[in-house]
Amino acid sequence: MTSEQQAPSDIASPGAGAPRRAGFRYAVGRMIAAPLARAVYRPRIEGRENVPRTGAVILASNHLSFIDSMAIPVAAPRPVHFLAKSSYFEGTGFAGAVSRAFFTSVGAIPVRRGAGQAALDALDQQRQLLEEGLAVALYPEGTRSTDGRLYKGRTGVAFLALQTGAPVVPVGLIGTDRVMPVGATMPSLRERVTVRFGEPIDVSRHGPANSGRARRLATDEIMAAIHALSEQELAGVYNEPPAQGTIEKIKQALPHERR
Numbered sequence: 001m002t003s004e005q006q007a008p009s010d011i012a013s014p015g016a017g018a019p020r021r022a023g024f025r026y027a028v029g030r031m032i033a034a035p036l037a038r039a040v041y042r043p044r045i046e047g048r049e050n051v052p053r054t055g056a057v058i059l060a061s062n063h064l065s066f067i068d069s070m071a072i073p074v075a076a077p078r079p080v081h082f083l084a085k086s087s088y089f090e091g092t093g094f095a096g097a098v099s100r101a102f103f104t105s106v107g108a109i110p111v112r113r114g115a116g117q118a119a120l121d122a123l124d125q126q127r128q129l130l131e132e133g134l135a136v137a138l139y140p141e142g143t144r145s146t147d148g149r150l151y152k153g154r155t156g157v158a159f160l161a162l163q164t165g166a167p168v169v170p171v172g173l174i175g176t177d178r179v180m181p182v183g184a185t186m187p188s189l190r191e192r193v194t195v196r197f198g199e200p201i202d203v204s205r206h207g208p209a210n211s212g213r214a215r216r217l218a219t220d221e222i223m224a225a226i227h228a229l230s231e232q233e234l235a236g237v238y239n240e241p242p243a244q245g246t247i248e249k250i251k252q253a254l255p256h257e258r259r
Contacts, residue, residue, distance in 0.1 A: 043193045047199075052169075056132075058161055061137060061170075062145070062171070063139035063143065063145060063173075064148065065176035067176050067187060075195035080136070081108070081137065083126075084103050109125060109129075127163060142154050142238075145177075149232055150232035151237065153219045157219065158214075161218065162207070168203060171197055171198070172229025173194070178191040198225050
């Protein structure tokens with residue numbers, strides 16, 4: 001494949017098989033956890049009416065904290081699936097069982113981080129969920145922002161939207177990094193979170209999914225909408241760890257589509 005034809009690869013990947021969708025545990029967990037979380041944290045929720053109640057939809061959000069994947073399902077008016085590290089599902093003993101039950105109950109899909117075929121598998125699982133008419137939450141930045149700035153978006157979200165025709169609802173999270181900063185073991189009860197849902201975006205006008213230009217334009221439109229909602233300072237670069245070794249430094253310096 002050429003760079004224009006390749007599917008996005010900088011995205012986490014699950015194992016093989018059909019995606020694990022929300023079921024009875026999710027329904028029970030949502031019934032109990034959502035009202036409790038609203039009572040304890042008193043989140044400000046804006047624009048819930050912008051989230052379609054039925055049909056496939058992608059919720060594309062900024063990413064500030066571990067609890068972002070809790071805040072979105074709590075605030076959304078419908079069940080939402082999101083990717084979670086496979087290690088959360090693979091623990092042993094009582095703690096492992098609790099972790100597995102919790103993440104399953106909130107609609108998480110176990111994934112292994114990686115690129116290449118692993119990333120394509122992740123995209124395929126998300127596509128299957130969307131084709132079932134479900135809601136999927138994704139972070140275009142790829143990983144959490146540790147300095148509070150909004151980083152450039154990778155094109156995996158746009159690829160899914162262009163491939164499936166699903167509308168993209170931008171989400172701006174504010175304050176989740178204060179409720180549970182990176183490295184914290186317990187969330188703070190003093191801070192409040194704001195969750196803003198923007199108007200749905202139809203990215204199909206940018207072109208087909210196999211066009212790198214279409215993916216880039218669609219991603220930039222999505223990120224601009226997220227920025228308007230989150231009001232973060234723009235980083236202007238991709239959120240990625242420092243390159244290790246000469247070859248990796250060269251790869252990062254070369255111009256290419258950041259997928």
